[in-house]
Amino acid sequence: MTTKRRSIALFRACSALAGVALIAGCASTPESVAPKSNGWVKDEVSDSYVFGYPLVLMDVSRAAATGSAPGQAAPNTLRHAQSLPPVGASNPPEPNLDTLVSSGWLDLGSEPVLISLPDTHGRYMDARALDMWTNVVWSTASQSSERANGLKAQTIAFVPAGWKGTLPARVKRVDVSTRYAWFLARIQTRGGADLNAVRRLQRGLRVAPLSAWDAHGKRAAQADAPAGAGLSGDPVATGTPASQVAALDANGFFSRLALAMEDNAPVPDDQHALKILGDIGVHAGDAAQLPSGSKDTAMVSAGLADGRTRIATPPSNLLAGNGWTWIGDDAGNYGPDYALRAYAAWTSPGLPTSRDEVRARVTQDADGHALNGANRYVIHFTAKQMPPVRGFWSITAYTTNGALDGDAPVRIAFGDRNGAHRNRDGSIDVHVSADRPRGGGNWVPVPQGDFRLVLRMYAPKPQATDGSWQPPAVERQ
Structure with a gap:
């Protein structure tokens, strides 16, 4: 396919x-x-x-993210999101409510840069690095069978093109053809008190140039970047680069x-x-x-x-079904498909590979009408139509410009890890509305006006990207 x-x-x-x-x-x-x-x-x-x-x-x-100004960090350091994004957040567009993100820009101009990931002890985590053309040069996708139950401790060396030298033992080498690279790591959280556990894992992330590591693969002392209290979702940079x-x-x-x-x-x-x-x-x-x-x-x-x-125009080779659209197997590895690469950068800066995550979007109901908070909708997943994932999945509503609803009484992403109630036949009815439905379960809160939905599938199975599976339609009630 x-x-x-x-x-x-x-x-x-x-x-x-x-x-x-x-x-x-x-x-x-x-x-x-x-x-x-x-x-x-x-x-x-x-x-x-x-x-x-x-x-x-x-x-x-x-350029916007690196430096010494407030909200910036030096190259080869990480900033850590300390809380989920607030209501009304729109930078970056479609902020993530499932994970806390650590992000940093690597400068490989003079030597390799090494990043150590901690053992997550069963908690879902993924990480990736993109070159400056938005191609994913490395990710935890190869560990997809493990990621649903956490990652093991590991160290990766991002190496500039043509570099010849010796790396510490048991360090994975990744060659990068561009001087700079963008690194992101996401750790799943349920919010509230659970955020403290994620913050402890974030402190286990370490990044430093090779010269700051000794022959035994131990990171030398180096000041960490200050915690990014305002950093949330999938950060692109301070300000609005797009x-x-x-x-x-x-x-x-x-x-x-x-x-x-x-x-x-x-x-x-x-x-x-x-x-x-x-x-x-x-x-x-x-x-x-x-x-x-x-x-x-x-x-x-x-x-x-x-x-x-x-x-800004969806390419013809997007996957589509029941009003939803998403990028298939080529995500993060675009080759000469410049139209798809540009569209992905415009809609989803930092998009991972299709083995890391799939993001499907819908703006219309089953009858082709724009989704609007004045109506009530249901998404019916049959027992055999559940999002095919090794990790987990969620659905989040955004305004038409990709912001979280500023007037929402709650800020949640509904998914299989926050109490999804199944029907007797194993199916799930997801209620999509501005007001909490009767019973209050399986609810995606939406803005009062027009909105869009994003279905995120973490560590998806092949069916999510080869066209053999489609999300169900959004049915107006």
């Missing part, structure tokens, strides 16, 4: 690039044969925006992209995308020199607008 979808994506990508090449070829035709066209400028700016968006977003996020990127004009965006590529080079398979960038005057390490003729300027603006629209 994965191979088929990737083949389709490659065909679509190659077809699109071929079209651009054809337009570019026509543009070079002598004027005696045909009028010179600059339509290629719009197409190549748009294609290049889609290609470069993940790197620019990551670069802006890293809004900052959206505010960049064409010169600002492509200059940022060019400078970021100097330390974070694309992979060899991206040569055609780099050629297109060169066509519009974008080269690694240099300020962008975009086409600036009287007609070209308008084409650049049009291409920028088109690129912004494309990254």
